[in-house]
Amino acid sequence: MWVKIINALHGQEGGLNNQGCSFNGTWSRIIGTLNFLHSKGIIPLNSFCFKWQWNWSRSNIGTRNTAYLNDLLLGISQIDISVDEDTCTWVLSNDVTFSVISARRLIDSKLLPSIPTSTVWDKFLPRKVNIFLWRLSLDRLPHRLNLSSRGLDIPTISCSSCNGNVETADHVFFEYDLVKEIWCLVRK
Incomplete structure (x- = not known):
């Protein structure tokens, strides 16, 4: 019953309207009012006092916080507003x-790898x-470390042959002991 009486006297919004505001909520209705x-010429806008009050915290804020506040106020005062x-x-x-x-x-430029030299096809x-060597130079071969970094669930990233080093392209093609011997034979 009280709801009906209040609605009859003050309307659905309790006497506050949001005319002139594009947002919903209590504050928009207050500003709209x-x-x-x-x-309507009832109350001039200059009769309202909109100002900041600096009583946000206790009066004794300490030496360090006072210095921070003074630095902040100095920084704000130096802003040139056009x-x-x-x-x-x-x-x-x-x-x-x-x-x-x-x-x-x-x-x-931030995410894609950059290739320092252009690809020379022999x-x-x-x-x-040629494609294999190109993929090797870009580290795009499916060795254990690459597979793991791409989300494939593998039990270990260690080399299955030597069980010590991480299986990378450098390890498989240049650092593994057997591969070093093969490269020595190729060079001869």
Whole structure:
């Protein structure tokens, strides 16, 4: 019954409206009511006092915190606020406007591996050997460490032949003892 009486006297919103606000909630209704009262000439907006009060914490905040607060206030006081309209610039392109390609280039430069030299294909080698050597130079061969780093569940990343070193491309093709002997024979 009381709800019906209050609604009849003050309306569904309890006398507060959100006219002039684009957000929902108590504060938007309060501001909407202030704007409504101002638009009807009932209360001028300059009669309200909007200010910060610095009583956020106890009065004795300590020497270190006082120094931090003073540094903060000094930093804020040195900010030059212009009356120009705010703009957003993208410094990664020459014309300072955002483009998807400039964002893509930034992401690629951070995430994709860079190849220091261009790939030279030897026309006297079979294509599969050229591709194998290219994948070896990029560390894209399926050895245990690469498989593990790509999420494949393997019991160990140790070399199955020597059980000591981590199985990497360098280990398999250059550091393993048997491979060193083979390379010595190839060089002769």
